[in-house]
Amino acid sequence: MGNGVNVDHVLADLSSATAHEELQELIERLRDAFGVDHMVYHWVDGAGDQYGFGTYSDAWVQRYLDRNYLRVDPVVSGCFQRFNPVDWKRLNWSSRAARAFLKDALEHGLGNQGYSIPIRGPAGQFALFTVNHNCGDDAWAEFTERHGRDLILMAHYFHGKAMEIRPGRSSAPPQPLSPREVDAMTLLALGYSRAQVAQTLSISEHTLRVYIESARFKLGALNTTHAIARALTQGLIVV
Amino acid sequence: MGNGVNVDHVLADLSSATAHEELQELIERLRDAFGVDHMVYHWVDGAGDQYGFGTYSDAWVQRYLDRNYLRVDPVVSGCFQRFNPVDWKRLNWSSRAARAFLKDALEHGLGNQGYSIPIRGPAGQFALFTVNHNCGDDAWAEFTERHGRDLILMAHYFHGKAMEIRPGRSSAPPQPLSPREVDAMTLLALGYSRAQVAQTLSISEHTLRVYIESARFKLGALNTTHAIARALTQGLIVV
DNA sequence: GTCGGCCCCGCCAGAAATGGGGAGTGGAAA
DNA sequence: TTTCCACTCCCCATTTCTGGCGGGGCCGAC
Known part of the structure; x- marks a missing residue:
């Protein structure tokens, strides 16, 4: 054998x-x-x-x-x-x-x-x-x-x-996130609330929101959770 | 060489x-x-x-x-x-x-x-x-x-x-999610709102919430987004 | 030199999610 | 058999997120 x-x-x-x-x-x-x-x-x-x-x-x-x-x-x-x-x-x-x-x-x-x-x-x-x-x-x-x-x-x-x-579902060209967007997404993926993220990054919560929305847009995501999921599966953030 | x-x-x-x-x-x-x-x-x-x-x-x-x-x-x-x-x-x-x-x-x-x-x-x-x-x-x-x-x-x-x-934090044995919890997490990761998920799964939104909370607990997550991130990185759900 | 991207800030109101109760079924394992 | 777990449903109040409005400055590329 x-x-x-x-x-x-x-x-x-x-x-x-x-x-x-x-x-x-x-x-x-x-x-x-x-x-x-x-x-x-x-x-x-x-x-x-x-x-x-x-x-x-x-x-x-x-x-x-x-x-x-x-x-x-x-x-x-x-x-x-x-x-x-x-x-x-x-x-x-x-x-x-x-x-x-x-x-x-x-x-x-x-x-x-x-x-x-x-x-x-x-x-x-x-x-x-x-x-x-x-x-x-x-x-x-x-x-x-x-x-x-x-x-x-x-x-x-x-x-x-x-x-x-059997490529399945890939082939979507991942649009890169800006450094601040990566920061925001990463901290959100780690479980921080928006208020905590804003404090951690030393920016106002509104500014943070702009990043999140921008990232959501780039990722074609329907909400923050979706954006996090996409960013993770596309390897744009690493947690 | x-x-x-x-x-x-x-x-x-x-x-x-x-x-x-x-x-x-x-x-x-x-x-x-x-x-x-x-x-x-x-x-x-x-x-x-x-x-x-x-x-x-x-x-x-x-x-x-x-x-x-x-x-x-x-x-x-x-x-x-x-x-x-x-x-x-x-x-x-x-x-x-x-x-x-x-x-x-x-x-x-x-x-x-x-x-x-x-x-x-x-x-x-x-x-x-x-x-x-x-x-x-x-x-x-x-x-x-x-x-x-x-x-x-x-x-x-x-x-x-x-x-x-280095068992590290994998010493926390990845507690498996129940089928319903996997369903819920997966749909949330796909961008569905809670209402949509509940409708898709044909259950009440309250029931859905129980699953999400249960999954959050099992995953040691602080909020839903965190739970999704952990479920994804631990391979418990696939989107 | 304008245009677009990135960085930063404010206020408001409605939508959605969260946290805490409670209650009942059925099936599978110990 | 009893215990445990998955599954299902309901109400309450509070926190958080989302969407829309406005503003400013800095840089690099076309």
């Missing part, structure tokens, strides 16, 4: 991929190269819609979606709270729903071993890169030990490609 | 590191191994305080903090909006503040070339891993091309260690 894999070639192919189908084909090749049962990339959008590709059976993917397993799957919730890759054995399978999910998964052809890598994008995009296999604990530990780094890189590259292919 | 680097050894040492000093020592070794001028890990915390280690001079680090360059540094804002590693040349240095910052940086011993990797943790932790050097464009392109993958891995491992060593 997974001896002598040369990831470099595949990653080179990956960097030239431009469509969903290529990624799908690529992940199948990687699955074969690593000699595991399944390899899956699964993007979970904050709004709940999902995107992915991989080698799970269509039946299982459909069942996962139908049953809304996203809200039950300990792999998703576990990875969402972690940074490092995680072996499925270390997740919390104690709830009844989780055990039912696992049983269902095994019946749909998944292996008993899994290893998932959480990965995140700038606007909170969250995805999982998972390898799944049927084997004993020792063999699996050796596999993950040997290929952990390659898997991290693959997760990274797949996520980058997925975000390219 | 950077020929025949064996990252594996250093990464092995990295996984056993347990203290800030070890990380500092390690990054210096890596800097030498890669033969670049500087190598820096820089964590920007959700509340604006910073942590890091690396090979920039103390004078420059101090100046960066004193002058609050965090709010000006195009590397930070640029990486914050991206997923893939970025060459400093591709960032937007057009603002006056950015150019002044760059001039100051060069005068404090930084090289003209830089390559930074954004990296994110589960609760919105955001960090940069940067290599900096003084050389021509071609040599630099070759360097980043050759070592890009190693750098990604190093960024990943350093970030993992930094989060271990």
Whole structure:
């Protein structure tokens, strides 16, 4: 399982991929190269819609979606709270729903071993890169030990490609804020009231208001909260 | 520059590191191994305080903090909006503040070339891993091309260690929001007024208020705007 | 040399959000 | 089973925000 894999070639192919189908084909090749049962990339959008590709059976993917397993799957919730890759054995399978999910998964052809890598994008995009296999604990530990780094890189590259292919909602040219506007937005994002911000910046509350309105206008925001949200997601302020 | 680097050894040492000093020592070794001028890990915390280690001079680090360059540094804002590693040349240095910052940086011993990797943790932790050097464009392109993958891995491992060593305020376990709370926060972040949110969710405005207050409490936020900011930076909602 | 951006200040009135009470359902976990 | 949590609804008074009016000075670019 997974001896002598040369990831470099595949990653080179990956960097030239431009469509969903290529990624799908690529992940199948990687699955074969690593000699595991399944390899899956699964993007979970904050709004709940999902995107992915991989080698799970269509039946299982459909069942996962139908049953809304996203809200039950300990792999998703576990990875969402972690940074490092995680072996499925270390997740919390104690709830009844989780055990039912696992049983269902095994019946749909998944292996008993899994290893998932959480990965995140700038606007909170969250995805999982998972390898799944049927084997004993020792063999699996050796596999993950040997290929952990390659898997991290693959997760990274797949996520980058997925975000390219599926840009979602970016592409709005962020209009820069003036220094004072940045100050105002930043302090507001930190929870200061307008009065406090004005005092902190040693300006009148009215002047502050002018900045806020100006920033709101530049950001195309409907109110202050909206402006803060946009400034944050566009990286115009950092808190 | 950077020929025949064996990252594996250093990464092995990295996984056993347990203290800030070890990380500092390690990054210096890596800097030498890669033969670049500087190598820096820089964590920007959700509340604006910073942590890091690396090979920039103390004078420059101090100046960066004193002058609050965090709010000006195009590397930070640029990486914050991206997923893939970025060459400093591709960032937007057009603002006056950015150019002044760059001039100051060069005068404090930084090289003209830089390559930074954004990296994110589960609760919105955001960090940069940067290599900096003084050389021509071609040599630099070759360097980043050759070592890009190693750098990604190093960024990943350093970030993992930094989060271990410095739980910081993430020691406040990010209390999850209930589905309704997420709905409310999300719509507010999109600019809806409370009345609109209540109508959209088909609940009374009073009920909505309970959610907002509950979310505010869970997030330790002082007001709604603050709550939205925290929810966004902690990745609890996505807009 | 005007024009636009940024910086700063005042007053007023209406709209919206906040903070403090209270009360009841249902479902899931311990 | 009991306890906890999510979810739903209501009134009150107060604070805060928003929108509109007016004014001034400084700088850099066209």
